[in-house]
Amino acid sequence: xxxxxxxxxxxxxxxxxxxxxxxxxxxxxxxxxxxxxxxxxxxxxxxxxxxxxxxxxxxxxxxxxxxxxxxxxxxxxxxxxxxxxxxxxxxxxxxxxxxxxxxxxxxxxxxxxxxxxxxxxxxxxxxxxxxxxxxxxxxxxxxxxxxxxxxxxxxxxxxxxxxxxxxxxxxxxxxxxxxxxxxxxxxxxxxxxxxxxxxxxxxxxxxxxxxxxxxxxxxxxxxxxxxxxxxxxxxxxxxxxxxxxxxxxxxxxxxxxxxxxxxxxxxxxxxxxxxxxxxxxxxxxxxxxxxxxxxxxxxxxxxxxxxxxxxxxxxxxxxxxxxxxxxxxxxxxxxxxxxxxxxxxxxxxxxxxxxxxxxxxxxxxxxxxxxxxxxxxxxxxxxxxxxxxxxxxxxxxxxxxxxxxx
Ligand code: TTP
Ligand code: MG
Numbered sequence: 568x569x570x571x572x573x574x575x576x577x578x579x580x581x582x583x584x585x586x587x588x589x590x591x592x593x594x595x596x597x598x599x600x601x602x603x604x605x606x607x608x609x610x611x612x613x614x615x616x617x618x619x620x621x622x623x624x625x626x627x628x629x630x631x632x633x634x635x636x637x638x639x640x641x642x643x644x645x646x647x648x649x650x651x652x653x654x655x656x657x658x659x660x661x662x663x664x665x666x667x668x669x670x671x672x673x674x675x676x677x678x679x680x681x682x683x684x685x686x687x688x689x690x691x692x693x694x695x696x697x698x699x700x701x702x703x704x705x706x707x708x709x710x711x712x713x714x715x716x717x718x719x720x721x722x723x724x725x726x727x728x729x730x731x732x733x734x735x736x737x738x739x740x741x742x743x744x745x746x747x748x749x750x751x752x753x754x755x756x757x758x759x760x761x762x763x764x765x766x767x768x769x770x771x772x773x774x775x776x777x778x779x780x781x782x783x784x785x786x787x788x789x790x791x792x793x794x795x796x797x798x799x800x801x802x803x804x805x806x807x808x809x810x811x812x813x814x815x816x817x818x819x820x821x822x823x824x825x826x827x828x829x830x831x832x833x834x835x836x837x838x839x840x841x842x843x844x845x846x847x848x849x850x851x852x853x854x855x856x857x858x859x860x861x862x863x864x865x866x867x868x869x870x871x872x873x874x875x876x877x878x879x880x881x882x883x884x885x886x887x888x889x890x891x892x893x894x895x896x897x898x899x900x901x902x903x904x905x906x907x908x909x910x911x912x913x914x915x916x917x918x919x920x921x922x923x924x925x926x927x928x929x930x931x932x933x934x935x936x937x938x939x940x941x942x943x944x945x946x947x948x949x950x951x952x953x954x955x956x957x958x959x960x961x962x963x964x965x966x967x968x969x970x971x972x973x
Contacts, residue, residue, distance in 0.1 A: 569734040570678045571687045571710060572802060574717035575694065577654060577671035578705040578726040581611035584650045585640050587703040596621070596637035603631030603639045610642060614726050650702060657697050661690065666802045674714055676802035691729050712737060713798035718750055737796025742769035749793050756783070756790075768794050808845065812853070813837045814903025818956075820859040822898045825952070831888060832881050832949045833964060834904045839877035840942070842906060843934055848873035849906035852880055854887040857901035866891060875912055876926050880904065 577583065581599040586592045596616035601607040609630050612621040619634035631639065651670040659665050664676035677687050684690035691708040698706045709720030710731040717732075719741060724730035732740045741749070746768055747757045759782055765771050771779070772794040779787035792798060813834040821827065831854075842849060853867040866887040874880065884904045933945050942963035957964035 568678060569712050570676065571680070572712065572714055572717045573675040573677055573687075573691060573694075574709045574714065574721040575658065575673050575675060576707055576721050576725070577698075578707055579611055579613050580650075580671035580704075581642055581647055582613045582616075582640075583704050584647055585642075586613070588646075592638055596634050597640065598627070598630055598634075598637050599640045599642040600630075601627055601639065601641055603627050603637075650704070653702055654698060654704070654706075657701060658694065660697075661694055663804065664802050665804055667805065674717070674802045677710070688729070688731055691731075695727075695729065711740075713796070714800050714802070715750055715793045715798040716740065716796050719744065719748055722748065738772065741794065741796050742767065742772065744768050746771050746794075749790070751786075751790060751793065759783075809909065810853075810905050810907035811838050811841050811845070811847075811849075811909070812855070812903055812905025813841075814855060814901060814905075815957075816857075816901045817899070820898035820900050822892075824892065826956070827888065827892075827899065827902060828885060829949050829952050830902055831884050831904060832877075832947060833953055834902070835881035835884055836877045836947070836950070837942075837963070838904055838906055839875065839880050839930070840934060840937065842875045842880075842909075843912075843930060845909075846912050847909045848875045848912040849880075849909050850874070851906065851908040852883040852887070853905045853907065854884050854891065855901070855903035855905070856888075856891055856895070856899055858895060858897035859900050860897060861900070862897075863901075864891065864895075869908075873910055873912075876930055878926070880906060 582597045585597065585599060594615060595613065596619060597613040598609050598611070598616055598621060600610040605627055607627050609621060609623055609625045609627060611623060612630070616630075616634055616637050619637075621630045621634055621637070627639065630637065647670060654671065655665070655667050655673065658673055658675060662675050662677055662680065666674040668674065677690055680690055681687055684693060687710055691710060695706055695708060698704055705727040707721050707725045707728040708730075709717040709722070709724060711717040711720055712732075712734045716737045720730040720732050721728070723744075744767065746752055746760050746765055749768055749771070752760070760766070760771065763774075763782070765774060771790065774791075776788065776791050779791050781787075783790060815830065815834065850870045850873045851867055852870065853865050855863065855865045857863040868883050868887055870879070870883065936945055941960075943959055953964055959965070
């Protein structure tokens with residue numbers, strides 16, 4: 568049976584949520600991202616604003632120059648998360664084979680669902696109208712036999728679109744489109760392709776695989792397959808996490824070691840708490856650093872024994888941090904810590920060891936108190952200095968995330 572995959576993406580998501588709350592903004596140029604005189608970029612632009620050349624990622628100052636009459640809105644992430652949850656739960660009513668991608672996008676496997684809705688096209692019409700009726704939002708849907716073609720079809724149909732590519736037409740549907748429309752082709756890849764004389768997807772599709780691989784290595788193979796409309800990736804409902812990580816960007820780049828350590832400690836505690844909440848242990852700790860020139864490094868350490876304690880995560884991260892700081896000279900823009908290679912937590916052999924047992928009891932007590940009174944109800948000495956830097960509420964410090972980006 569040929570697969571029928573849908574790609575579903577809300578139109579001008581952040582802006583549309585604002586327009587539902589303030590209907591007088593409908594049909595007007597609207598930007599979410601911040602005030603026009605602030606440092607920062609456009610997160611979402613209404614289609615009316617796009618007519619003036621505005622797009623996501625454009626500096627707000629440029630946006631206000633191109634379209635001074637636009638309404639600029641700071642935005643409120645909690646509102647968008649709430650709308651996103653409702654959106655995903657409507658989709659989940661249609662198929663259990665649902666793979667959310669970010670806040671406003673999802674793949675849905677609709678193979679075999681014709682009998683319920685009459686046709687897959689009709690199923691998409693039903694999805695669109697439920698989202699419109701219940702959330703007041705417009706969504707675009709692409710339907711095809713694989714993910715990559717469904718995604719391109721969705722993108723092409725926007726706004727308020729619905730485009731189905733019949734089985735067998737994948738290759739000819741993609742062929743005339745610019746190569747940059749293919750997911751995975753960013754600015755850099757596009758430049759290289761141009762220098763090779765490749766501008767359309769068709770030109771990429773007929774280039775010998777050997778040649779593509781000589782420029783892009785093994786990822787060239789994926790490009791080649793996508794260009795030919797071949798993509799056997801499954802729709803994967805979110806399973807259990809394969810890794811857990813927390814990170815934050817700083818308001819100002821820093822080299823201050825005790826501040827970096829304090830932040831690392833706090834992030835380690837958040838990771839540890841989540842790890843224990845999921846009943847998992849980890850045997851690999853990874854530190855992530857982004858320097859002021861945006862160069863990003865990750866350094867990992869494999870533990871001899873699995874762990875779920877904040878202290879071990881922090882100690883390991885700190886060793887990696889100390890080493891990285893002795894090598895990199897630039898100020899740091901972002902720090903993150905994560906654990907991977909997760910296993911179900913069972914009693915470890917060394918639990919016979921009294922100190923490990925004490926540690927486990929301590930973790931349990933801390934988690935209980937935090938569950939009841941909020942994350943910052945218990946703070947280790949090291950993280951106290953963060954109170955002057957990050958805003959805090961009952962649920963912990965509000966970490967700085969870059970603009971409204973994902
Ligand atoms: P997109 O789906 O890429 O954009 P969109 O929904 O605004 O517009 P459309 O799909 O109709 O082209 O991203 C979804 C939301 O994610 C977007 O509304 C705002 C947020 N976002 C950012 O915060 N930063 C970004 O750079 C991008 C691209 C999106
Ligand atoms: Mg969208």
